[in-house]
Amino acid sequence: MGPLATAHFYRMLIELTPACADQEHLPVAIWADPRVPDRTAALMDGGASPVPSLVAGARWLQAAGAELIAVPCNTAHAYLPEVRRQSGAEFLDLPTAAIATALAWQPKRLGLLATRGTRQALIYEQAAAPYGIEICNVTESAQRTLVDTAIAAVKSGAGRSIATRLVTRAVCELVAGGAEVIIGGCTEIPLVASEARTVAPVIDSAASLAAAALERMSFRSPPPAV
Amino acid sequence: MGPLATAHFYRMLIELTPACADQEHLPVAIWADPRVPDRTAALMDGGASPVPSLVAGARWLQAAGAELIAVPCNTAHAYLPEVRRQSGAEFLDLPTAAIATALAWQPKRLGLLATRGTRQALIYEQAAAPYGIEICNVTESAQRTLVDTAIAAVKSGAGRSIATRLVTRAVCELVAGGAEVIIGGCTEIPLVASEARTVAPVIDSAASLAAAALERMSFRSPPPAV
Numbered sequence A, B: 001m002g003p004l005a006t007a008h009f010y011r012m013l014i015e016l017t018p019a020c021a022d023q024e025h026l027p028v029a030i031w032a033d034p035r036v037p038d039r040t041a042a043l044m045d046g047g048a049s050p051v052p053s054l055v056a057g058a059r060w061l062q063a064a065g066a067e068l069i070a071v072p073c074n075t076a077h078a079y080l081p082e083v084r085r086q087s088g089a090e091f092l093d094l095p096t097a098a099i100a101t102a103l104a105w106q107p108k109r110l111g112l113l114a115t116r117g118t119r120q121a122l123i124y125e126q127a128a129a130p131y132g133i134e135i136c137n138v139t140e141s142a143q144r145t146l147v148d149t150a151i152a153a154v155k156s157g158a159g160r161s162i163a164t165r166l167v168t169r170a171v172c173e174l175v176a177g178g179a180e181v182i183i184g185g186c187t188e189i190p191l192v193a194s195e196a197r198t199v200a201p202v203i204d205s206a207a208s209l210a211a212a213a214l215e216r217m218s219f220r221s222p223p224p225a226v
Helices: A003-015 A039-045 A051-063 A080-087 A094-105 A116-120 A123-131 A140-156 A160-176 A205-216 B003-015 B039-045 B051-063 B080-087 B094-105 B116-120 B123-131 B140-156 B160-176 B205-216
Strands: A028-032 A109-113 A134-137 A181-184 A202-204 B028-032 B109-113 B134-137 B181-184 B202-204
Touching (some): A003 A205, A051 A080, A094 A123, A094 A202, A094 A205, A109 A123, A116 A140, A123 A134, A160 A181, B003 B205, B039 B116, B051 B080, B094 B123, B094 B181, B094 B205, B116 B140, B123 B134, B160 B181, B202 B205
Parallel strands (some): A109 A134, B109 B181
8 A cells, every 4th residue: 555565575475486487487367456445544533434445446356266365464464353253355465474574583571663543453562472572662652753654754755864863763672671582563663664673683574474475475585584 | 467577567567657656556456367478479479369369358447446557578569559459448558658768868778678579569669769769678698598588587486596696697798789778577577676777777678667657646746766
């Protein structure tokens, strides 16, 4: 849904594929309609629901022959059960894929950088619960001044260097609070996490999703770099 | 058709869009089926024709509501007149877009780095003819040891640093032969042209195509960086 995040996911899918020629890559159809209503606005402020758009997209991908759908937007996962019910399509679960990547560190506490919508829907808390892993969030002040601002800066295409600094500060706050590994739980976050990775591992949830897609489609790939 | 080239084109389309939020970007559908038969093998060695696959892709994009189709593969343009005839779809012309970018330098001689298929089909010679611009090609030896090898290395995902060196050497040969500006006339070439750009401008034909798509869809963007 975020165009840059979608492009990044597609690139990760290609990079993680052990192919030696074009013809060995997965056939992919991408439905990138940025007019889908804002997911966080729908969850937090009663904005227009993204469900009708997402169902239309799923149906279009099904018509294209898609066996499996990956949605590289964490916040949209709050709506996927309903989209799955209406479309009958099979979806990968992004939070589950990201948590699976995090398990390599055997963490007790994961820091989460995500939209307010993802936090409110407890998407990562639910995915982490089976492993007894605690999810730590940034403070309300840091959410507003660091995380929300960084995500908006990436989406606007204008302020990637500023966003990089903001994400680093947010990661420092989470690490100070006891988080061992950070989940880049909004697909815009990994695009500006290079500096933050000098502080702690920051899991690229889009790369985890790409690895899960390849696994499911029977390509074996090494675990994605964080 | 080359997956990395497709991902790069999509990224260029996003980066060149003057949008401040997701919702201001173009809706995009991508049909990325790497099983399309090799275009150069079809043109040079009587391999399977890519036309049926390309027509199927065009029809699928039309069904998705696409008003305009961009094909970020130069060699495929040898087949587009037939695909256009069979599908009725509207296609942008990649060589024309790349030549339009090159005009900024007012060149007399353009160096071309492309597949054997693109060379054989005289795609760039035809696009440059209305401007009285001459197209220079590398020698047969350089085509084999530098250009073909670099393109295959990018497509295999294994040798991007080697490919970078090979492209630089090919650009040096073209410049020594009098070329003032180089056309990265295979969409894999710009992915490994960073070093070559210290020798001469290397036009990213995928970025030119993205700019042409935005222009046609009424987004005004600055000319793409070479």
